[in-house]
Amino acid sequence: MSNPLGIIEKDQDTPRFLISDLCAYLEEYLSPDHIREVYRAYLFGAEAHVGQHRKTGEPYIYHPVAVARILATMRMDYKCLMAAILHDVIEDTPTAKEQLADTFDAEIAELVDGVSKLSKIDFNSQAEAQAASLRKMLLAMTKDIRVILIKLADRLHNMRTLGVMRPDKSRRIAKETLDIFAPIANRLGINSMRLELEELGFAAYWPMRYRALKGAVADARGHHRELIENVEKALSTRLQQEDFQGEVNGRQKHLYSIYKKMVEKKLSFSEVVDVFAFRIVVDRVDTCYRVLGVVHNLYKPMPGRFKDYIAIPKANGYQSLHTVLFGPQGIPIEIQIRTEEMDKLAESGIAAHWMYKTGEASGQWVKSRASDWLQNLLEMQQGVGDSMEFLEHVKVDLFPDEVYVFTPRGRIMVLPKGATVVDFAYSVHTDVGNTCVAARVDRRLVPLRTRLHNGQTVEIINSETAGPSPAWLNFVVTGKARANIRSYLKNLQDQEAVNLGRRLLERELNLLTLKLEEIDKSQIDQVLEEFRLENLDSLLAGIALGNHMPLLVARRLAGEEMVPAGSETGAQEAEPSGVLAIRGTEGMVVNFAKCCWPIPDDAIVGVFNPGKGIVIHRQGCPNLGDYKKHGHKWIEAEWEPDVQGEFATKIKVESGNQRGVLASVASVISQQESNIEHVGSEERDGLSSTLVFVITVKNRLHLARIMRQVRSLPSVMRISRLK
Incomplete structure (x- = not known):
């Protein structure tokens, strides 16, 4: 299957696809009624974008039609094509989502809204705005995978016409393409789209490196053209001799693949061994393994360079046999052996659900892998704070290299290269990750930070009383693990902060002969309104974290006038009173100073550190300075008699x-x-x-x-x- 997306070389002129061309193409697989609906969407989009032009000078509507054309070559359904033609009307025209739903239907409106950026919200930076828009799009994708397919097609056409942009903007778009969109296409198994996105991104982001490498590859192709033809002929002849029906195609590795290998492995161009690759497409899985024996008999295999992705497919559903051989003149060549259906799935990935009526085994495999990834995205979304953090986790999850390990029952788990035991535990289930305390790898006890390798069997040992440690963030590599650990620690800190804040406030209220539960709710609500807080827990957590002084809050709850915490009056009136008993179990909201290293039985004092809680120092610590002049910033403390821990x-x-x-x-x-x-x-x-x-x-x-x-x-x- 060659060039399923109508991919063009970068140095050719980008063709324009008119609506008449698109409708003629759609006659191959859509009914007349559905084509009429696509044309109706075109009329709506053309009217909405009237007067708008792209930087190329052409009417804006040319772009949505070209995006729909890319999706049409993937045999997408008519509603997806309609959404593609309309994908910019919410973002770039006065058209509202509700208007699309009324004119067409809710499904198309949701698809268009999923692709639209968050342009009507104020963000602190362009990076934050981009992250929020990507987060919105990826979450919409979890509901309908067609959202990301439209976005990928949109990005692909934008990359094809990137030459008219300013160099700085061109590089920014190219980097985002290489960092986010090409890896997403790879994660969904759409190899043909990934390759073109990578090539165009490489050319725009590193133009000089691209030209130099392209020249080197052209020279190599000239020197080895005869070699490629001879290997193709030798492979085809041997297959015929063994009575195998198969198609042999020789090709050169794509430039970005060569460049990545050179950078990652610190190799020169001459040291990149598998510049030449040959694909053999046969009829059945059984034939794949037979043909493997034939090619190994024809050319000597390179030790350690055989991979069986048929028995253990890649995370995106890709299946094939890979082997590297010593070809003529000792030049290494890569051979890929797969069935016709595997070849189609390798090029189209999740899009094969629409493009071909694939069989249950392979087609469902790709869908289930995509579904697993989308479920991971949803779980990460629930455990992160802002969009920048979510995007960071997504980038981590788009690692290209995988490690295949087994559960004790033989289930295959696919993890990123460098994944640890903790990553494995979270990939099984969030609760398994949160409560893991140890692990056995191939029946041997290992530390939780142990990195996993292909073929290992991993068994997690859990304890219901255990919980994630902040130290785990130093070695986990999957986005799911990182998001869940951070979420757990944040919730734990919040609860610890509420508990400590309650103790601090009640200590001050006791000196005013009050109890928190006796204070009228209206008085509490008034104080919350003054502090602009939603609930009492937020106030208590703020006290523990040093954002609000407990004595001032207590006096305000008692009905006294508010005194600014930083004022002279506040400093004088807020003399410390009572003593805070330190138990040693307060967690992250009570920290122990690394300058004087206090331990139980030392005379101690607490200092409020806004945003971090209370820091405990030894009395007389030089870093305290003349802290008693700032009474609102410190608190007398002592150790409880039965302090626990080390x-x-x-x-x-x-x-x-x-x-x-x-x-x-x-x-x-x-x-x-x-x-x-x-x-x-x-x-x-x-x-x-x-x-x-x-x-x-x-x-x-x-x-x-x-x-x-x-x-x-x-x-x-x-x-x-x-x-």
Whole structure:
């Protein structure tokens, strides 16, 4: 199947598709009634865009008709073609979505609205506006896949006519195409569209590199034209000798594919081994494997370069056998072997649902893979904040390389290259990811940050009391995992903030002989209105995060006049009162300063850090300065008697410069049930050295016991706790 989208080379003139040409083409597969509906949409669109011109100088309506033509070559249904012709009327004309629904129907109005940008909302930056529009489009795509097919066709025609744009705008559009739209086409298996988007994007974003590589490939083609013809002939002859019916086509790798391989693997052009590729299309799956044996008998295979995408298809449903052989003169050649149906699906992907009446097995495979990805998008959408974050997760999810691993029951899971055990857990189910504590890979216990490789069997070990750790964000690679971890931590922080804020506010209300539950709802609503907050939980969280001073809020709830937190009067009147008891379980809204490393039994003080909560320092910490002059920014604190957990602190060990000192000190610390989080060393005069440890302890008594045991080592001269 060659050039199913009517793809043109970049250096040819872009053809104009008139409505008469489109209607003539549609006679191949649409009924007259449906063609009349498409023409009706054209009349509506032409009237809506009257007087508008593209930068090429042609009437604007030429663009929507060209977009519809691209979709027509994909055999899309008539409503999709109508939406394509109308895809810019909401965005670029006074036409409203409701008018489209009345004139045509709700389905077409939804399709057009899904493709339209969010142009009537104010954004802080162009990047934010683009991200919000892409988010809207991708979410519309989860309801109807035709939304993204229209957008891809729209982008493809825009890329074909990109030459009239300013260089800076041309590069921006090209980068967005390479970063978002070409990978989406790949994710949906529409290979023909992906290739053209990549080639056009490459030419516009790196024009000099494109020209240089194009010249190098042209030279290589000239030198090896005879080689390609000979290999084609040899393959065809051998197939006939073995009585196999198959079509052999030789081609050169696409420029962007060559360029990516050169960049990713740091290769020169001469080192890119599979510049030449040959595709063999046969009738049945069984024949594919037989033909593989034939080509391996004809040319020697390159070790480690065989991939069976028939048994284990790619994430986008692509199926084929790939092998790299030593061809004539030792030049490496790539052979792809597939059936006719696989070849059609490889070019059209999800569009094959409309383009061909595919069989249940392969056609449903592509649809189910697309459906899985769309479901992932929906789950990510529920767990993210702004559009920029959502787009970041989507980009991560569009990785081209995959790893295939197995569940204990033999189910195949497809993950991006570099995926970890945690990524696997979230791909199984969000709850599995949120509660995973360990894993077995090929029956061996491994850490959660372990990267997975092809063919491994992964078993997740869960605990109902466990939850995601912020450290997981440092190594997960899938958008779904990242979005769910961030969502969980944000919800956890919100709840912790509400609980701590309630404690802080109730402490101040107690000094005013009040209780929060006794305060009249109208008074609470009045305070919420003054702070411009939606509910009481938002106020409590704001108190915990240091955005609102608890004493000032308490006095306002008691009916006193509001005093600005930063004013002189506020600073004088808001003297700290009462003591906040630190339990050690407050979570992310109470942080422990890394300058003085407070631990239980230390005399402590809390300092409000707006947006982050309360930071606990040791009393006398040099970084506190004259904090008592700013009473509204600090709070007296003390440790509760039964503090739980372990706390980090820093110690300095001075020792003789002898072999094994670090190991012996580390061993003693470990024996005292303490973890070493960090260690650093410096040599002083060649005879002695200084070791600095960050260790975890339960309290001052635990620390004293550790220091006493370390001090008893013969090689240790001095040990102290750093402030």
